[in-house]
Structure formats: structure tokens, C-alpha cells
Amino acid sequence: MADTKYETPMLDELESGPWPSFIKELKKVAPRKPMVQDLLGQLEQSYEEGQGHWKHGGIVGVMGYGGGVIGRYSDLADKFTNCAHFHTIRVNQPAGWFYTSKALRTICDIWERHGSGLTNMHGSTGDIVLLGTTTSELEPTFAELTANGFDLGGSGSDMRTPSCCVGKARCEWACYDTMALTYDLTQSFQDALHRPAFPYKFKIKSAGCPNDCVASIARADLSIIGTWRDDIRVDQEGVKAYEKAGLNIERDVCGRCPARCMEYSGKLMIDNRACVHCMHCINAMPKALRPGVDTGATILIGSKAPIVQGALLSSVLVPFMKIEPPYQELKDLIEKMWEWRDENGKSRERIGELIQRMGMRNFLPAVGLEPNPDMVFHPRANPYVFYDEYFVAEEEGEAQA
Amino acid sequence: MTTQPAKRITDIGPPHYDQMLHPVIKENYGKWKYHETLKPGVLCHVSETGQKIYSVRAGSPRLLSIDTIRWYADLADKYCKGYLRFTSRNNVEFLLDDPKLIDPLIAELNQNGFPVGGTNNAISNIVHTQGWVHCHSSATDASGIVKSVMDELHPYFISEKLPAKCRVALACCLNMCGAVHCSDIAILGIHRRPPKPKHDILGKTCEIPTVVASCPTGAIRPATVDGKQSVEIVEAQCMYCANCYTVCPSLPMNDPLNDGISIWVGGKVSNARSAPAFSKLAIPFIPNNPPRWPEVVEAVKNIVEVWAKHARKFERIGEWIDRIGWKRFFELTGIEFTKHHIDDFKHAGLTYHTSAHLRF
Numbered sequence: 001m002a003d004t005k006y007e008t009p010m011l012d013e014l015e016s017g018p019w020p021s022f023i024k025e026l027k028k029v030a031p032r033k034p035m036v037q038d039l040l041g042q043l044e045q046s047y048e049e050g051q052g053h054w055k056h057g058g059i060v061g062v063m064g065y066g067g068g069v070i071g072r073y074s075d076l077a078d079k080f081t082n083c084a085h086f087h088t089i090r091v092n093q094p095a096g097w098f099y100t101s102k103a104l105r106t107i108c109d110i111w112e113r114h115g116s117g118l119t120n121m122h123g124s125t126g127d128i129v130l131l132g133t134t135t136s137e138l139e140p141t142f143a144e145l146t147a148n149g150f151d152l153g154g155s156g157s158d159m160r161t162p163s164c165c166v167g168k169a170r171c172e173w174a175c176y177d178t179m180a181l182t183y184d185l186t187q188s189f190q191d192a193l194h195r196p197a198f199p200y201k202f203k204i205k206s207a208g209c210p211n212d213c214v215a216s217i218a219r220a221d222l223s224i225i226g227t228w229r230d231d232i233r234v235d236q237e238g239v240k241a242y243e244k245a246g247l248n249i250e251r252d253v254c255g256r257c258p259a260r261c262m263e264y265s266g267k268l269m270i271d272n273r274a275c276v277h278c279m280h281c282i283n284a285m286p287k288a289l290r291p292g293v294d295t296g297a298t299i300l301i302g303s304k305a306p307i308v309q310g311a312l313l314s315s316v317l318v319p320f321m322k323i324e325p326p327y328q329e330l331k332d333l334i335e336k337m338w339e340w341r342d343e344n345g346k347s348r349e350r351i352g353e354l355i356q357r358m359g360m361r362n363f364l365p366a367v368g369l370e371p372n373p374d375m376v377f378h379p380r381a382n383p384y385v386f387y388d389e390y391f392v393a394e395e396e397g398e399a400q401a
Numbered sequence: 402m403t404t405q406p407a408k409r410i411t412d413i414g415p416p417h418y419d420q421m422l423h424p425v426i427k428e429n430y431g432k433w434k435y436h437e438t439l440k441p442g443v444l445c446h447v448s449e450t451g452q453k454i455y456s457v458r459a460g461s462p463r464l465l466s467i468d469t470i471r472w473y474a475d476l477a478d479k480y481c482k483g484y485l486r487f488t489s490r491n492n493v494e495f496l497l498d499d500p501k502l503i504d505p506l507i508a509e510l511n512q513n514g515f516p517v518g519g520t521n522n523a524i525s526n527i528v529h530t531q532g533w534v535h536c537h538s539s540a541t542d543a544s545g546i547v548k549s550v551m552d553e554l555h556p557y558f559i560s561e562k563l564p565a566k567c568r569v570a571l572a573c574c575l576n577m578c579g580a581v582h583c584s585d586i587a588i589l590g591i592h593r594r595p596p597k598p599k600h601d602i603l604g605k606t607c608e609i610p611t612v613v614a615s616c617p618t619g620a621i622r623p624a625t626v627d628g629k630q631s632v633e634i635v636e637a638q639c640m641y642c643a644n645c646y647t648v649c650p651s652l653p654m655n656d657p658l659n660d661g662i663s664i665w666v667g668g669k670v671s672n673a674r675s676a677p678a679f680s681k682l683a684i685p686f687i688p689n690n691p692p693r694w695p696e697v698v699e700a701v702k703n704i705v706e707v708w709a710k711h712a713r714k715f716e717r718i719g720e721w722i723d724r725i726g727w728k729r730f731f732e733l734t735g736i737e738f739t740k741h742h743i744d745d746f747k748h749a750g751l752t753y754h755t756s757a758h759l760r761f
Contacts, residue, residue: 010691010692011692013692013693014545014548014549014692014693017548017549017552017555018514018516018552018555019460019462019516019548019551019552019555019558020460020461020462020514020515020516021462021514021548022462022463022464022534022544022545022548023548024514025462025464025465025466025468025469026464026466028466028468028469029466029467029468039534043533043534046533046542047533047542047545047691047692049657050657050660050689050691051533051655051656051657051660052532052533052536052537052538052539052542052655053533054533054535054536054537055537055650056537056646056650057537063409064409064411065411072535072537086535088535092414092415093415094415094416094417094418094420094421095415095418096418096486097486097487097488097489098418098421098422098426098484098485098486099421099484099485099486099487100420100421100477100483100484101473101474101475101477101478101483101484101485102474102483103416103420103421104470104471104473104474104477104485105471105474107467107470108467108470108471108474111467112467117466117467117468118464118465118466118467119464119465119466119467119470120463120464120465120491120531121461121463121465121470121487121491121493122463122487122491123578124528124530124578124579125578131464131534131535132535143409143410146409146410146411146413147410149413149416150415150416151411151412151413151414151415163489165489166486168430168431168433169418169422169426169430170426170433170446170454170456170496171433171436171446172433172434172435172436172446174431177431179418183414183415183417183418186414186415187414190412190413190414191412193414194411194412210671210672210673211671211672211673212670212671212672212677213489214489215489215583215670216670217583217670217672217677218582218583218670218677219579225672248714252714252715256674256715257674258674258675258676277672278672278673278674279671279672279673280673280674280715283673284715286435286436286437287435287437290434290435305572305575305576305577305578305581305582306575306576306577306582306642307575307576307577307642307643307644307647308615308617308642308644309617309747310617310746310747310748311577311582311679313583313677313679346614347611347614348615348644348647348648
């Protein structure tokens with residue numbers, strides 16, 4: 001029974017070509033994993049028919065946690081019995097996705113014993129994704145993971161696994177320590193990560209500079225994007241070297257500056273008060289220009305994909321915040337926004353949608369922030385303005401609250 | 402008599418990254434001064450201390466067997482003192498302190514079919530979702546299309562000859578697990594037929610008020626069908642988001658005749674030059690055509706090549722279109738502009754062209 005082997009002519013076509021093949025990956029483990037043999041069979045059928053064959057998730061998990069495991073069942077369970085259950089385990093990745101070979105082998109050995117042997121390195125939120133196991137293997141997998149220093153990530157209506165760019169570990173542009181912050185937030189909010197108690201998910205992504213290599217402005221409810229507020233550091237000799245090497249600095253650097261805040265005529269002159277911190281000039285001449293030294297982050301709120309009320313990008317909440325341990329100001333802000341959403345949010349409503357529904361005028365006081373022109377592209381153009389109170393003639397009493 | 406439950410370890414969080422860092426990285430943490438690209442896929446970061454770390458970036462299918470991960474670990478032991486990392490676009494990066502080992506490592510990766518590249522003005526790995534391999538709501542596969550498109554775009558992965566970066570992403574449904582909606586080119590699976598309620602079991606499997614409330618356009622109403630509690634769908638109001646299916650498995654969306662692919666262009670997440678932006682619709686629908694989706698591959702390649710030919714240095718696809726205008730984009734790419742390109746959801750009016758600034 002464990003030897004079921006299916007013909008997969010359509011999938012086999014995806015083994016050739018110069019890009020690494022996921023079908024080859026499946027076939028590497030299939031000989032010793034009946035679950036993957038059946039997965040190949042089911043996938044071939046999907047390719048023939050043009051549709052998926054996974055059922056809606058079920059509630060499965062490990063004891064005491066509400067998140068970290070995604071239930072998955074085949075709707076062709078009678079035919080492909082070995083992948084009838086094919087649950088996903090999300091394992092919280094080390095910050096910056098750094099590993100030792102030993103740590104990777106530990107994960108592989110655990111997954112050899114308890115699952116399909118298939119993974120994603122990594123899932124979209126950042127977790128190590130262990131792809132495909134049965135309900136009975138969940139607890140044993142979890143026990144081995146924790147015994148080896150790993151823990152599960154988030155899923156469902158909880159704080160999702162925070163993730164970050166490579167930061168100060170290997171990038172000269174990191175304006176704060178993204179990995180230290182991500183580790184600290186992950187540890188500080190373990191309960192919110194493992195036990196879904198929110199109206200809906202909440203994602204946090206930390207990017208060290210405005211290049212935003214983790215797409216935080218598009219994919220995180222809370223986007224923490226590094227920036228600086230003093231002057232760009234310039235090495236004029238370095239700039240000249242780029243010119244000598246063929247870079248047209250006037251046209252391709254100054255001419256592409258969105259703030260038009262720089263000029264070049266043998267010397268690069270920057271009006272730093274006008275700079276919008278886009279990174280273009282620094283990206284173009286990394287050996288000559290660097291962010292300033294008064295660094296921190298811009299805190300933005302609310303991005304999400306289309307479901308339900310339409311896609312959003314995060315928008316500015318705090319133009320500049322110092323990001324230093326113990327990160328109390330940031331943590332207080334996070335807890336206040338969670339509290340406000342717990343009070344007001346509907347099921348499956350992301351915080352960006354809630355802010356659009358209730359208005360910044362309700363959200364800002366709840367999190368203790370004053371309105372700031374950096375929060376908007378421009379002031380409102382429509383005159384339908386809400387006021388919280390109005391005056392009445394004296395005999396009617398005081399101003400209404 | 403009570404038995405003591407076994408002691409469980411919980412809430413420990415991930416291992417501290419400190420244990421995972423190459424000694425050169427640990428020593429120069431926060432001290433990096435600049436970097437240069439030695440060749441496509443190979444970066445050299447230089448510290449204030451003068452020390453250097455070399456990163457060799459290799460493409461990956463993201464869906465990896467533990468066999469391949471163990472091989473990565475072997476390579477890391479052989480060339481990198483056992484240290485490596487993965488990138489936000491699912492590439493693997495080997496971290497070396499000895500530049501003499503770069504070429505042997507690249508040779509070994511290439512011999513085994515893993516290309517090195519994806520840096521700077523390259524097309525890096527396609528961020529993507531699970532598709533038919535593992536997802537319940539997918540309107541298309543993910544890995545198969547990614548494999549087919551990357552086979553074709555491979556020359557752009559291993560070189561840096563494009564005008565700027567080009568980020569391609571794929572999501573197999575509108576849930577968009579990934580930054581698909583802010584990509585230079587987004588490949589998006591879509592449904593095109595309203596859900597088909599399973600009236601016989603819906604009342605038993607789903608909470609009807611929750612289902613009704615889940616619809617962003619109010620297209621779902623409670624109904625009694627053949628004496629059973631269920632819902633009816635106002636089909637003209639459905640735009641196939643599948644949010645109802647997510648809260649109720651008795652409203653399946655999959656439909657091979659109507660499911661397929663749409664292509665979106667011009668988005669970005671980086672703040673460099675222009676502000677982050679959503680991708681906009683280029684091609685409303687291409688039928689699923691497994692195993693290699695040749696029409697999708699051709700459409701993506703066409704957009705890349707037209708952009709590469711016409712864009713100026715540093716212009717990403719959206720920035721190029723901003724300069725030349727959408728009309729010219731459709732002319733140059735030969736893509737037809739249809740009624741589906743004009744928004745009709747909330748705030749659609751904000752996308753209407755309220756000026757006489759036109760190109761002829």
C-alpha cells in the first residue's frame with residue numbers, strides 16, 4: 001500500500017530547464033515518503049483537471065497553542081490515502097534567516113522522522129514552513145522542535161511571526177538593529193503569537209532602510225522602516241570615482257532624485273532639509289554615500305492584501321522614532337493599538353480597514369498620537385468634517401461633550 | 402491517583418540569531434561601511450575594520466526537500482565554515498570569508514542546477530504561494546508557473562543587464578500571500594465564477610450570519626433552499642474574492658472552466674526614487690494551461706523585453722510607465738485595453754483621468 005506510484009507525465013515536463021525544479025524536489029523524497037508519492041499523484045490530477053484538490057483547513061494544532069499549524073486535507077482522500085492529511089507546521093525562523101549547517105540539519109532530521117520531508121524556505125510571512133504531516137505527528141514534532149530550541153510561528157487571528165531584513169548583520173544601510181528588534185518583539189509577545197485572541201491577524205515587519213527589502217510597507221499591519229534625520233554622509237572622492245567609472249551623476253543620480261535636492265558639478269551638493277530619504281543616490285553610489293548617523297525608524301500602519309475591503313499600503317503614523325532597547329515606546333504603541341482593535345474590530349478586519357472605517361480621528365487619540373502633516377499626502381479636500389462638540393446658547397447649558 | 406503530565410516546553414520563541422552568525426559577521430555587526438558587486442550574484446561587504454564577507458546568492462524553487470537543505474548544509478560546511486542564510490525572495494546565500502572559494506562554490510552550485518545571480522538589476526526569484534501543491538483556495542498552481550517563467554527569464558537572473566530591478570511575484574488567489582500587489586510584474590490567479598453553494602450541507606457546516614457578513618459587496622443573502630437553511634448569491638454583485646469560501650467551505654470557488662491568470666504591472670515596495678505603489682492591471686485573463694503555461698510565460702517575457710528596450714537607466718516598470726503614459730504602454734506591448742481595465746470597486750473614480758493632459 002505504501003508503494004503507490006503514479007505516472008506523472010505533465011509534472012515530468014517541469015523537471016527540465018535551467019531553473020531548479022520543485023518536481024525534482026518532490027521526487028527526491030518520494031521513494032521513501034509514501035505521502036509524497038500520493039502528493040505527486042494528486043498534483044498530476046490537478047494539472048490534468050486545472051483545479052486544486054485541497055479541502056478547507058480544519059482545526060488542528062498542538063496542546064496549549066491556537067496557532068502555528070494549518071490543517072490541510074485532500075478531497076481525494078479515498079484515492080490518495082497517504083496524503084489524506086497534509087498539515088503544515090510553521091516554525092519561527094531565526095531573525096534575518098541566518099542558519100548554521102547544524103541548525104538546518106536538526107530541522108531536517110526532525111522532519112525526516114515526522115513529516116513529508118518537504119519544506120518552504122521560507123513562507124511569505126517568514127516562517128520555516130514544514131509542509132505535510134498527519135495529526136498524530138504534530139505533538140511529537142513540536143516536542144522535538146522545542147527540545148532543540150525552535151518554536152512554532154503564528155497563524156490565524158494572532159500576531160504573526162515578525163520578520164525582518166538582514167539589517168546590521170550584513171548591510172551598511174540599516175538605520176536600526178532590525179534583527180535585535182524582531183527577536184525582542186517575538187519574545188515579548190509570545191502569548192499573542194501562539195494564542196489567537198485578536199479579531200484578525202496582525203503582522204509586523206522591520207526593514208532597516210527605505211529600500212524595504214522585506215516589503216513591510218505592503219505586507220505588514222505595522223511597518224517599521226529605518227531612516228535618518230541628519231545629513232547623508234558624502235565622500236566626495238568616492239563620488240568622483242563613480243563619475244570616472246562612467247556614471248552620469250547629473251542625469252542618473254541628481255536627475256532621478258524625487259526631491260530634486262542635489263546638484264553635481266565636480267562636487268555633490270545636497271540640501272538635506274529637502275531630502276525625502278528615498279535611498280536612490282545611496283543605492284547608486286554605495287561606496288561614496290551613506291545614511292546619516294542620527295538614525296531610527298518611521299512607523300507606518302495598516303498595509304494588507306485585497307481581502308476583504310481592498311488592498312492597502314501602510315501609511316505614516318510616527319515620522320521618526322528612536323529604535324533602541326528596551327523599545328518601550330514602540331511596545332506601548334503596539335499594545336495600545338491592539339487594545340483599540342480588540343474593542344472595535346470586527347472578525348476578519350485588519351487594522352488598516354478598521355482605521356478606514358472608524359477614521360484616524362478615533363484611532364489617533366486611542367494610541368496617544370497627535371495629528372501630523374507627515375500622515376497625509378495632503379489635507380482633506382472634502383468639506384464633510386466631523387466635530388465632536390458644538391456650542392449652544394447659554395440658557396441651554398455648557399458646550400455638549 | 403493522578404499522573405503527572407510530561408513536562409512540555411512552550412513559548413520559547415525562535416533561537417537567538419547570535420548562534421547563527423558567521424564569526425566575521427558577528428565581529429562586524431553594525432560596522433559595515435559599503436558593498437560592491439563582484440559579479441552577478443556575488444556581493445562583497447566591507448567593514449570599517451577592513452574585514453570582508455562575501456555572499457554568493459543562488460536561486461531556489463522555495464519548495465525544498467530536506468535532501469537539498471542537507472546539501473546546502475554540506476556546501477556551507479565545505480565553503481562557509483557552516484554559515485548561510487536565506488533571502489526575502491527565497492534565495493539561498495552562502496557567506497564566505499575566503500574569496501578563493503567563491504568560484505569553486507559557484508561551480509558546484511551550477512553543476513547541480515542551481516543558478517547564481519539575482520542581484521541589482523536582475524530579475525530575482527519569484528516570490529510565490531502554494532498553489533495546487535498545498536492550498537485550498539488557489540485558482541491556479543504557483544510552483545509550476547514560477548518554474549516555467551523562470552526557465553525563460555533565467556538569462557536575466559544570472560546577469561544584471563536590465564535598466565533597473567524587476568520584481569516578479571505570483572499569488573494563486575486574491576488572498577495574495579506575498580507582496581504580489583506591489584510588484585513590477587504580478588502574476589495573479591483569479592476565479593471568474595461565483596461560488597456554488599452546497600445547499601444540502603451549508604446550514605450544518607457554516608454560520609450563516611458570518612457568511613452573509615463576509616461579503617464585501619453584500620452579494621450573499623440568507624435563503625431557505627428545499628427546506629434547508631442556506632444562502633443565495635446575487636451573482637451580478639460577486640467579484641469572486643472567495644472571502645465567503647474562507648469562512649464557509651460549502652461555498653466552493655474552484656472552477657477549471659473559469660479559473661486562470663491575470664497579469665499586473667508597475668508596482669514596487671522600495672521608496673527609491675518614486676513612492677511605493679500598487680501594481681495595475683495589464684492582462685485581465687489568461688486561461689490555465691498546465692504544465693507550462695506558455696501564454697503566461699510569453700506575456701511576462703514580452704513585458705520585460707519591451708520595458709528593457711524602452712526604459713531609461715534606473716527606471717523600474719512603473720516609473721517607465723509613469724513617464725510614457727499607460728496608453729503608450731498598451732501600444733508598445735501590444736496588450737489590448739478593455740472594460741476590465743477600468744476600476745469599478747470603491748474609490749474607482751480616483752483612477753479616472755480628470756485632466757486634458759493626453760498624448761497623441
